[in-house]
Amino acid sequence: MSEEPKNVRHPDLRDGHYDIVGSIATNVADGFTMVAVGDLIVTRALTKRRDPDFAALVAILRDADVTFGNMETSIIDIRSFKGSPQAEYGGAYHISLPELGPDLREMGFNIVARANNHSLDWGVEGMRETSQALDQNGIVHAGVGENLAQASASRFLETARGRVALVSTASTFTPLSRACDAAGEAPGRPGLNSLRLARSIVVPSEMLDSLRRVRNALPGFWHGCDNSGPVVLAGTTYKAGDKPGYSYQADSGDVTGILRNVRQGKQFADFCIITNHGHEPGNWSQEPADYEQAFAHRLIDAGADAYVGHGPHQLRGIEIYKGRPILYSLGNFIMDDLRTPIGADMFAAQGKDPSRDTDAEVTAAEMGGGYESDPGFSDPVFYESVVTISRFEQNHLAELRLIPIELGHGNRLANRGVPRLASAHRAKVILERLQMLSQPFGTQIVIENEVGIIKLPPDSSR
Incomplete structure (x- = not known):
């Protein structure tokens, strides 16, 4: 029997859906589901709560093949911690108890992003302890490492319906948290996988x-x-320009590296998630930054099966590009921000005195007014979001379901920020806003029984 020639295109794969080293098409078993949520700003274990609405969300998270969230806190035991709060931090010191590791696993999370503006709030020591806590609980994580090669690399999750790769990057980050590789005799630097942006202000x-x-x-x-x-x-x-605003140009070297790691991630996996943490142009904006759509398209073209954005703490629109979901921002999933202890710098930033004021009072001041140039988190929109469920059949996105949630904006601080299924009225408000935000991308969201549904034809990836 003659040997098959090398590098021959298989007839069942359309042009552009594979390269010499392997297919860039989705390659998962029928029924594969990805649940994706936004920021995990959580300080304590939550699964012990007797709350049927929270339990209903946990059931959704546990039922998926891959359950993703953006890990925006450090898991450390302050009693034995050898590091310190950094002078340069992401706007607040996010800190979680060690019991959060097993609790995230209990909720159903099996893969998380780590590249964001809070990655090094507690320094390299906090970054390392968080990695250890996630590793000990079998939660795959990407986006930080001992050098740029490690921080930018794909990390892999084995599931019953396919192997999943995750690449995590951040366009919003503290400058000293950016990882770099070794150069000559200079060693590499621990930190996060960054996407540097050059900002311009557009004026008449x-x-x-x-x-x-x-x-x-x-x-x-x-x-x-x-x-x-x-x-x-x-x-x-x-x-x-015609319209005043902000314009961004992504660093070409960073983009090249991210595209390479997405391509390699897909070559070694059946499904690849690329995630970016970006607040641009600001938490006030319901629209993504002007560079992001073209950037997301290039990542899908490189082999990513889903683009998941987070950062601005509120929902942004959804696009379906070549049959793959682009979620420009999923807002917050948990904002249970009972942060304690916090650094002296944050007391000073809020005009508080650590000998007189409490950590909770500093947190309340920061949450209620002033975050970068934003009006603060007093607006209920920051406490509303969706849980997304992407289901794949015959290696195509068949349906994207949007489950509205609310995080208890009106609750006292000790109970605020924990997600629950939205009431019928709030669900309608959330989904109608998401419909409006998604219209510029040509995305049609149907609302059925307080759930948003995006259905796709089998040939939608063409």
Whole structure:
């Protein structure tokens, strides 16, 4: 019998759905389900609660092949911890008790993202202890490591219906938390897998002319520079446009590395999730940053089966691209932010005195007003989200279900932030908002019995 020629295209695979080293098509058993939620800002074990609505959510999480969330806290025992709160932190010191590790597993989480602006709130020591806690409980995690190669690498979860790869990156991060590789005799640096963005402020052309005149009048200005393009003033780039706002350019080297790791992740797995933590252009925005759609499309083209965004603490739209889900932001799943202890820097930032004020009072001040340039977390929109359930049949996304949840915005601090199934009225409000946010992407969400449903035809990946 003659030997099959090498690198021959198999007739059952359409053009563009595989390369020499393997298929980039989805390759899971029928009925494969991915549950994806947003931020896990959680300080304590929650499964001991006698709350039927929370228990109903846990049942959904446990029933999936892969259950994903963004791990936005450090799991450390402060009594034996050798590190310290960092001077540069992600806006608040997120800290969790050691019992959170087994509790996340009990909830059903088996894979989590680690790259975000809170990855190193408690330094490299906190990053390492959190990794150890997740490892001990069999929860796969990606996005941080001892160098960039480790932080950016795919991590793998074995399931009954296929092997799942996860690549985790962050476009919002503290500068000193960015991992790097060794260079010559200089060792690599522990940290997170970053996606650096260059931000420009878009203004009307007449305003740009005014900014150019201000720049030209400043001492030290070099008059030989370009007077027709963007204006750099006090380290900020301004450019002309029809609509004032913010524009972002992703670092080409970072994008190349992320695409490579997605491609490699898919080569070694049946299903690949790429996740990005980004607050851009701000927590106030219900629209993704202007770079993100093209970025997500490139990742899907490289082999990702799902793009999961989180960061702005509220929902953003959903797009289906080549039959694969792009979830631009899933908001918060848990925001049980009873953070204690917190660093002295945060007391100072909120105008509090650690000898007089409590950790809870500092937390309440931070949650109620002022986060970067945002109005704070007093708006109920930050306490509403969805649990997404993606079901695949014949290696195609057949259905995406959206289960509305609310996190108890009106509750006292000790009980706020724990998810439960939304009431019928709130479910309708949440899903109608998500319908509106998804319309620009051509996504049709049908509401049936307080559940959002996106159904796809079998050939939707073409």
